[in-house]
């Protein structure tokens with residue numbers, strides 16, 4: 001029979017998967033180490049069990065003890081899984097920046113989760129770091145795991161991630177690329193790989209708002225580099241003890257926006273549905289493309305699964321609110337989605353011109369489609385009405401159907417702003433589009449300008 005003794009034993013030996021499209025403009029072979037194949041869906045399962053085993057071995061953790069940690073979710077998951085198997089209680093402190101699903105997942109595994117404010121200094125008593133330290137002092141038989149300064153973190157990668165990559169690439173790896181947070185992933189793996197072959201280039205990918213790059217490049221701990229950012233799990237406002245910067249050959253910084261866009265691209269182009277930092281890494285590769293040549297064998301760590309980010313980077317509304325979707329082509333669909341007045345205001349052919357004009361005035365509209373039995377049969381504009389009144393004031397009691405102009409042209413949901421703009425001109429002030437719901441919507445010149453101007 002083939003089985004594992006418990007879920008913890010399934011950690012590691014994640015697959016290396018060739019990237020076929022997203023890096024096709026860069027020379028070399030790009031291999032993603034897809035860490036969501038771990039049972040907790042992230043690379044942090046590796047360090048969860050390692051930190052526990054090391055603490056048991058040197059007596060810091062005793063049977064029935066409580067494990068305390070500040071974690072953005074992934075390390076919590078790794079610790080929670082291992083704690084269930086080995087019989088410990090977990091308390092996690094985290095920040096209000098983290099996705100709610102991540103916290104619910106931890107609670108599902110029996111952990112207690114305490115949410116702390118993001119934008120306070122690490123030394124502030126309210127920070128998730130300080131709260132964890134305090135609880136560890138107050139609760140008997142408890143241990144603050146502290147993945148930042150706990151060297152079992154990088155040791156986990158020295159013992160597992162590094163050897164796996166060396167074996168899987170048959171020692172042919174030339175570049176190792178990973179995003180960086182606590183530094184455990186980059187350091188442990190780099191230490192192992194550079195021992196095997198000191199020529200392997202280690203490239204770290206950081207986020208703007210973190211001081212790690214500047215510290216690596218200059219040795220300065222420059223707090224001016226630090227500002228709030230939304231990318232989860234990476235970047236720091238201090239240098240955790242797991243780092244030894246001499247093992248890292250280069251650090252590249254990526255914006256929140258570019259990382260988010262690339263995570264979506266990774267899912268769509270490769271079918272690899274990963275978290276935010278995987279997108280950050282993909283963008284880092286693009287920014288560093290001059291570092292690779294046709295013989296390069298590049299191993300990229302993809303830390304976690306996309307399911308934890310469905311309410312964030314995989315949600316169009318979240319992306320749009322942050323201005324992250326501006327590179328997407330503006331289409332009829334995106335224009336009607338952002339319209340403030342959703343329901344179509346229209347005239348019927350047998351109402352009077354005066355009634356139609358009253359409606360336009362009340363709703364501050366300059367044109368109306370004329371609709372009969374869900375068919376667009378004509379249009380009436382301010383200009384048409386003015387013309388009628390100039391000709392003969394009594395016309396205002398005429399029926400719209402008698403005096404209306406031809407209907408606005410109909411466009412498809414996927415037609416772009418460029419397509420639509422060709423149809424809007426002096427003679428024609430709007431176009432019509434049928435939404436997926438089956439309801440008609442109008443796109444006016446104003447809607448088009450508003451959508452294009454962002």
Ligand SMILES: Cc1ncc(COP(=O)(O)O)c(C=O)c1O
Nearest residue numbers: 180181182183184185233277303
């Ligand atoms: C999603 C994600 N990516 C990247 C990292 C960075 O890894 P490390 O902390 O080992 O530097 C983390 C760490 O929390 C993470 O959760």
